[in-house]
Amino acid sequence: MFRNFKMVSHVVFGRGCFDQLEDILAARRSSNEPVVFMVDDAFDGRPLEKRVPLRDQDLLMWVNVDHEPKTSYVDELTTEVRQAMEKAGKDLPAAVVGIGGGSTMDLAKAVSLMLTNPGSSADYQGWDLIKNPAVYHVAVPTLSGTGSEVSRTTVLTGPEKKLGINSDYTVFDQIVLDPRLIAGAPADQRFYTGMDCYIHCIESLTGTYLNAFSQAYGEKALSLCRQVFLEGCPDADDKLMMASYFGGMSIAYSQVGVCHALSYGLGFVLGIHHGIGNCIAFNQLEEYYPDGVREFRQMLDKQQINLPANVMADVSREQIEKMIDVALILEPLWENALGKDWQKQMTRRRIRELYLAM
Numbered sequence: 001m002f003r004n005f006k007m008v009s010h011v012v013f014g015r016g017c018f019d020q021l022e023d024i025l026a027a028r029r030s031s032n033e034p035v036v037f038m039v040d041d042a043f044d045g046r047p048l049e050k051r052v053p054l055r056d057q058d059l060l061m062w063v064n065v066d067h068e069p070k071t072s073y074v075d076e077l078t079t080e081v082r083q084a085m086e087k088a089g090k091d092l093p094a095a096v097v098g099i100g101g102g103s104t105m106d107l108a109k110a111v112s113l114m115l116t117n118p119g120s121s122a123d124y125q126g127w128d129l130i131k132n133p134a135v136y137h138v139a140v141p142t143l144s145g146t147g148s149e150v151s152r153t154t155v156l157t158g159p160e161k162k163l164g165i166n167s168d169y170t171v172f173d174q175i176v177l178d179p180r181l182i183a184g185a186p187a188d189q190r191f192y193t194g195m196d197c198y199i200h201c202i203e204s205l206t207g208t209y210l211n212a213f214s215q216a217y218g219e220k221a222l223s224l225c226r227q228v229f230l231e232g233c234p235d236a237d238d239k240l241m242m243a244s245y246f247g248g249m250s251i252a253y254s255q256v257g258v259c260h261a262l263s264y265g266l267g268f269v270l271g272i273h274h275g276i277g278n279c280i281a282f283n284q285l286e287e288y289y290p291d292g293v294r295e296f297r298q299m300l301d302k303q304q305i306n307l308p309a310n311v312m313a314d315v316s317r318e319q320i321e322k323m324i325d326v327a328l329i330l331e332p333l334w335e336n337a338l339g340k341d342w343q344k345q346m347t348r349r350r351i352r353e354l355y356l357a358m
Contacts, residue, residue: 005252006168008150011175011245015238018140018178022053025095028136033094034058036081038108040065040100040142048142048181052099059084059093065103068267068274071122071158074107078114078121092116097138101193102146102155102274105139109154109170112137121165122158127332130167138174142181144241145193145275147200147248149175155274162268162326177245179237191229191305192275194240195296197247198225199278202292203257204250207336214254221246229299257337258288258346261330262354265323270311279307284357288337312358324351 012020025035034057041062043049054060061077085093092115098108112134114121124130139149148154152171153164182190201222204214224243228236263277272280279296286293300307312320328334328351334342 003253006152006171007249007252008172008175010173011177013177013241015178015180017176018051018181021097021138021140021176024138024174024176025053025097028094029055030094032057033090033092034085034088036061036084036093036096036111038063038077038096038098038100038104038111040104043099043142048099057088063100063104063107065100065107067271068157068162069103069107069110069155071120071125071156074110074114074121074156077107078111081111081115092135095136095138096134097140099140099142101141101143101189102148102196105141105146105148105172106154106156108137108139109134109148109172110156110165113154113165113167113169121156122160124165124167125156125158125161125163127166128168130165130169132169134169136173138176139172140176140178140181141241141244143185143189143193144182144237144244145195145197145247147197147244147251149177150245150248151252157268161329162264163329177241179235179241182237182241187303188305189275190240191299191303192273192279194225194229194243195279195282195299196275197221197240197244198229198296198299199259199282199292200247200251200256201225202282202289203259203337204247204254206289206292207254207257208339209254209336211253214250214252217246218250218254221250226295230295230302255332255336257333258285261327261333261337262323262351264330265325265327265355266311266358268326269319269323270315272311276308280311280358281354283307284354310358312356320352320355323355324348327351 096112098105116132201218204218259282262281266272266277
């Protein structure tokens with residue numbers, strides 16, 4: 001059967017459209033229900049803070065994403081929201097709004113799910129384990145590239161594995177794409193996040209799951225990434241924001257591949273952020289993505305990015321074996337990259353060799 005997947009139902013795009021957020025949320029506020037704003041704490045005390053459309057009953061949560069989102073942090077934030085709702089005499093908030101980069105948006109997705117589903121978020125790491133629809137949730141990206149704003153995944157590090165909550169209920173109900181919000185991001189952070197999108201496209205377009213739907217979105221995202229990171233253009237923020245959107249859509253009906261599987265291991269064991277981990281891993285994958293890796297290295301040079309090297313220098317054998325365990329859990333990624341007989345090609349020994357080269 002063909003997949004009947006969920007897409008973001010409402011999208012607003014344009015410079016300054018963040019100012020429409022108040023009107024968008026007004027339509028959800030029945031009986032004066034509160035809205036939960038989860039905002040990257042990098043904006044605490046910055047001009048954006050004063051632009052968040054808070055009302056008296058709302059909850060503003062400064063979330064920290066210095067490290068990859070953990071299931072324990074999701075559970076902690078969910079408890080905080082529940083306590084605030086109980087104090088306000090409400091069962092659930094009218095909405096959960098995530099304002100920040102991919103990790104912040106993932107936290108917002110996860111909390112909106114856990115408010116309506118019992119247990120720990122670690123219980124739902126996998127595919128289609130969520131049973132109940134999430135609270136209405138909104139994404140406002142301030143970095144572009146991860147595709148979190150359109151994906152059905154919220155990537156979390158749990159006690160035993162790094163694996164997303166993959167569900168149609170994860171998908172945002174509304175996204176607000178304002179290119180002004182991504183202007184001025186640090187060059188390294190902008191590059192690594194943008195390369196998440198670029199690598200999405202390379203893995204999708206060369207994968208065995210490729211189809212006309214994913215190809216159409218992937219090719220457009222790839223073209224936009226090249227304009228932003230190789231050619232340079234005056235409307236780079238607008239194009240990068242749309243590249244992230246199209247790149248996320250490309251893998252919605254396809255999958256990522258070898259790079260993302262290896263990056264999950266780096267993130268779980270070494271705590272390396274997803275975008276940086278992707279770049280470190282991708283740089284060693286010329287055997288699998290020769291054209292993409294060569295072009296990626298051109299982008300590194302063009303953008304004057306110094307990629308971390310020798311990250312495995314002090315890693316123990318036990319840590320490497322755990323990385324391999326984490327990577328091997330991601331069977332759909334390996335199958336997309338290498339086909340149904342992927343286990344014959346990608347042995348533990350081969351994965352160990354790839355990690356040690358980093």
